[in-house]
Amino acid sequence: SSAFSTEFASVTVPPKDAYNFDRGPSGDFDYRLTARPADGGSSNFRGSLEGRQRPFEELVANVVRNGTYALVSEPQFRIAEVSKPPRPHSSLLAIDTPGLSFAFSASGWLMAYEFGAAHSLQNHGIMKNPSVRLVGSSGGALSLWTMMYGSDMVALKDFMKESASRVHEEAWQSVNLRYFVLE
Numbered sequence: 001s002s003a004f005s006t007e008f009a010s011v012t013v014p015p016k017d018a019y020n021f022d023r024g025p026s027g028d029f030d031y032r033l034t035a036r037p038a039d040g041g042s043s044n045f046r047g048s049l050e051g052r053q054r055p056f057e058e059l060v061a062n063v064v065r066n067g068t069y070a071l072v073s074e075p076q077f078r079i080a081e082v083s084k085p086p087r088p089h090s091s092l093l094a095i096d097t098p099g100l101s102f103a104f105s106a107s108g109w110l111m112a113y114e115f116g117a118a119h120s121l122q123n124h125g126i127m128k129n130p131s132v133r134l135v136g137s138s139g140g141a142l143s144l145w146t147m148m149y150g151s152d153m154v155a156l157k158d159f160m161k162e163s164a165s166r167v168h169e170e171a172w173q174s175v176n177l178r179y180f181v182l183e
Helices: 108-123 139-149 153-169 171-175 177-182
Strands: 030-035 059-064 068-072 078-083 101-104 133-136
Touching: 059 068, 059 078, 101 108, 101 139, 108 139, 108 153, 133 139, 139 153, 153 171
Parallel strands: 101 133
Antiparallel strands: 030 059, 068 078
């Protein structure tokens, strides 16, 4: 459901089958997907591999429009992303536009959001624009530099999230930023 409040569809999907949720025209982008066993979520429900899976009552995942997701049972039941939605590409920003400027601020561990913005700019041709002006501070400068270098911004974002998880597990890793940048 969008904004986690309105139910758009409730369907029963047989094992090994698929259901394509099409919200239609809408300004909403992400939705909450809830999966329950066909027996209504009783705690003794087990998967199709004769009890090797853990039981589940309800699985919840945040999903995005046009993404593909599957209910998987190994190593435990979960909702897995099969494919990301296609991202639009254009040459909109490749046009020589004097005065076109972007500024990215210092961001610390929130740099993952800047990687997302940089990825969008890459998808619209920013690297081909000879007049674009860019300025960044700290994480913003690193985001812009990697964007213009042509780095895979999605891979950088994923690495950044993995690094942040390591820091949350072991606080002493927080002083290791240089290691994360060089890695």
